[in-house]
Amino acid sequence: MSKTGGFNRTLKVTVGVVDILIYHLSFVISFLIRYKGTIPTFNYSAYQSVLPYIMIAFLIINIFSGIYILYNKKFVDMFSISLISQVMMSFFIMAMTFFGRWFAFPRTIVFINLIVSTLLLTLWRFIILEFYLKKSGTSRVMIVGSMDSCREAVRNFKSSKTRQYKVTSVAFNNYYENIVNNIDNIDVFYLLDFHSIEEENKMLSYLTVNNKRVFLGTNFGNILRINNRIMNIDDESLIAISKFEIAPENDAIKRMIDIVISLIMLIVTSPIMLIAAILIKITSRGPIFYKQIRITKGQKEFEILKFRSMRIDAEELSGPVLAQAEDPRVTKVGKYLRSLRIDELPQLFNVLKGDMSLIGPRPERPYFVDQFKEQNPYYYLRHTVRAGITGYAQVYGKYSTDFNSKLKFDLLYIKDYSLMMDIQILFQTVKILFDKVSSKGLEEELTNEEIFEDINIYE
Structure with a gap:
């Protein structure tokens, strides 16, 4: 192999x-x-x-x-x-x-x-x-971590496109012992959880000595290790942890690119926007545009502008609800506007105004931001940059991905930001417009038996 x-x-x-x-x-x-x-x-x-x-x-x-x-x-x-x-x-x-x-x-x-x-x-x-x-060939993967984290990881591996990696084993407990016992049968060890720093160092040292490939989960501690500087003070070598922010010089260039590209896109897409406005007006009652309060850089509130894709009474009974892959509140025209991302085009005006960027974390409503901040203390870090029309989470995640997973994508984007990354995300955004399967994600909920089928379980 x-x-x-x-x-x-x-x-x-x-x-x-x-x-x-x-x-x-x-x-x-x-x-x-x-x-x-x-x-x-x-x-x-x-x-x-x-x-x-x-x-x-x-x-x-x-x-x-x-x-x-x-x-x-x-x-x-x-x-x-x-x-x-x-x-x-x-x-x-x-x-x-x-x-x-x-x-x-x-x-x-x-x-x-x-x-x-x-x-x-x-x-x-x-x-x-x-x-x-x-x-x-196909590399055999062992996932090491708690049952909940392993369950989600196995689910993602099984639903992914890759044929290069296949999960053959999971270890819910006795991590080090299970790694040692399977060192000759596994090609890649995916480490999600550690009981202590000592155990982490012990496992990583053992796997390094045995020349094994190691994947690490994107928990906050691992994200902190990305894109840091090595410094030397006399005989002391140290690692300076970089902040969750875009450097001022890069932010200025990013802003100029936003203005130029959004102006060009407004001109190029104006016929599409005109047709969309006419279709919305003649097929459903209500305004053409939809305005909603969202949160952007510095936790500042702004009014996001979109083509209306839902009924005007969409939340009268339910209150604020997150959009779903198959949302019954969406109009017939709105369904196509969403699938082609045409409903997002008016946000180019938000980009010109400076409330948004072309690339960045998707802006959420204050109602949900307050909830997410209570559930995850690091959620506020995504507001150190402008919100975006598209982003790392939208390109590499799934439509149905929960907010914690999307937050990891957003923090990775901020921590490892580069102008080249923005260009890559723009190109990938064009691709996912034609990839409806990846944009929807999984529709069904699998049982533990189905998820861990044909996988060796070690406890």
Whole structure:
């Protein structure tokens, strides 16, 4: 059994280079199709003159789309990401032909290339994914922790897309002894809980000496260890814990990006917003827009703006209720507005105003914020940054994820923030618009017997 953690750097570079060659080949084929077996020198020279810019953009879009991270991919993901990436590339090339009049590039080539490149790249990536799955094999995982934490972890593993990791054992008690007894039968140890710091050090030392892969749960203590500075004072080496905040210089750049992108998106999506407004008005009574008090940076209250997707009497009897995957209060038009995230578009005005960012923790209502703060003392930390239209939790979590799990995503985002992370989340947001399964999450509640079926239990 291979214990490879993923593609190594050399192989990733090789795959990227082959991607570029295939993309170039797709253009050549598109020229041959368009001009029936011949390639006009004038048009092809125009393509060659901008080839470096096209390939740089192609590589950047591929990297940020996450196409080279394969451990959690299925074949359908390779197709959907390839298609979305090629659509974005087509828009980029169309923009080049519009603004660069010197670029004598037939627009029909762009359309033909969209089809040809998507097919060729998808086929190539199917081959790569199949090779990756065979090369990496399936790693056996033991989850170590309390019954409740193990139950949720096993549930998530079983519902995930990954075929690289399979939970074969769980240990509810006597953690160290159970690890020692299973050291030769397990490839990855996922440690969720410790009875003491001494036990934690003992387990980690033992697993390190035995060269075993270790996963740690995202509890608050482990999140604190992320993105910290190492300092030296005379002979003393220490780790300086970073705060849960975005550095002022990064925050200023983030704000400028928010303004520019939200302005562009308002212009581009204005026809969609107009159609949505008309449909809401003619299909249900009530206002087009929906305003609600939410909490953002510094626990400041603001009015969030959305297209109304629910009946106007949605909470008259129930009071404040969190939205659900299948919410009976949603109107027929609202169902489609939500599934395509069109109801969120008016929040671009909140971004321009400065109450929100494009990327950040989703803003909650004061009613629920007060409840969550009572249940989790670290909940206030998510308000050290502006609330966002989309975020780390929305991209990598599920629609039905509880607030504690979403909080972990939010704290990870703040603690390990970078501008590159924001770009990656934007790209992934486009992808999940087409991934309805992941946005819904699990609909059914499984019993302990079903969750721990075919898994060795140690106590």
